Amino acid sequence: MNSFAPECTKAKKEYDNCFNNWYSEKFLKGESMENECADLWHEYEDCVKAALAKKGVGKMIDEARKQAPFENGGKLVEEDEKKK
Amino acid sequence: MKFFDSRHYFNYSWEQVSIANWKKYPNEVSTHVIAVDVLRREVDPKSGVLRTERLITCKQSIPKWLLALVGGQEVSYVREVSEVDPKARTVVMRSTNMTMNNLLLVFETCTYSPDPENPATKTVFDQEAQITAFASWKRICNKIEDWTVERFGQNAIKGKAGFEGVLQKVANSDVFARESVSLS
Secondary structure, eight states, X not given: OOXXXXXXXXXXXXXXXXHHHHIIXXXXXXXXXXXXXXXXXXXXXXXXXXXXXXXXXXXXXXXXXXXXXXXXXXXXXXXXXXXX | OEEEEEEEEESSOHHHHHHHHTTOXXXXXXXXXXXXXXXXXEEOXXXXXXXXXXXXXXXXXOOHHHHHHHXXXXXXXXXXXXXXXXXXXXXXXXXXXOSSTTTEXXXXXXXXXXXXXXXXTOXXXXXXXXXXXXXXXXXXXHHHHHHHHHHHHHHHHXXXXXXXXXXXXXXXXXXXXXXXXXHO
8 A cells, every 4th residue: 555655655665574484484373462563663763754744744644642541542532531 | 522432343354354454455446545654563471462563654645725725745654553362362452543643643443352152253343542633723723623524435445345355365375274164
């Protein structure tokens, strides 16, 4: 699958291949907790970060993160407060 | 606010479904999804859960009357956070739209888990969405919500149909397929 930024698609596909292998061959089998594709990941991540800033998407992601934090598994903050 | 929910069974093991889930796009049916990016990915050292944040880029055909109301944005962005628990054998994905969310907010939760009756060979897919429109007239809100529920249902069918094709490819090439064949 392509990246939203065409200049990142090559790095993305290389990272995806590595991740998909690790996921099926190791992670699901309980053989590895470490994501082993770090080098490819950093290359792809740098590219995406630059593209997010350039296309002005970063701000909306920051907003979404406030409403549904990553650390919280993407659950809405209000949803959690209702349960308390 | 309106709700959409659906349940579907896939005739594949949870492992196969969870592998194919990362390869779901592109598929020939879900052509509205034009890009998928990973923004953040971590394994929680305590729980062993893999958490992933993705940016999903869509190009959707929108009705003219709605486009006029919205201002004609062609590309829309969805943010998704997913959690894979390999011990419990669950995938939970939570997503929300980041564009046009001043007008319409969709919050979707999808879960893949083993079918309790056939945990080795079948997987349950549960999809829930809450849809809220913010336009000031009640009737327009209802219309937007109805249209969205309808579109949601159409895309949900497309999503499943497209995913079946991906599952088949994965099943043909994957170690879990070979293992389950040799077990049966």
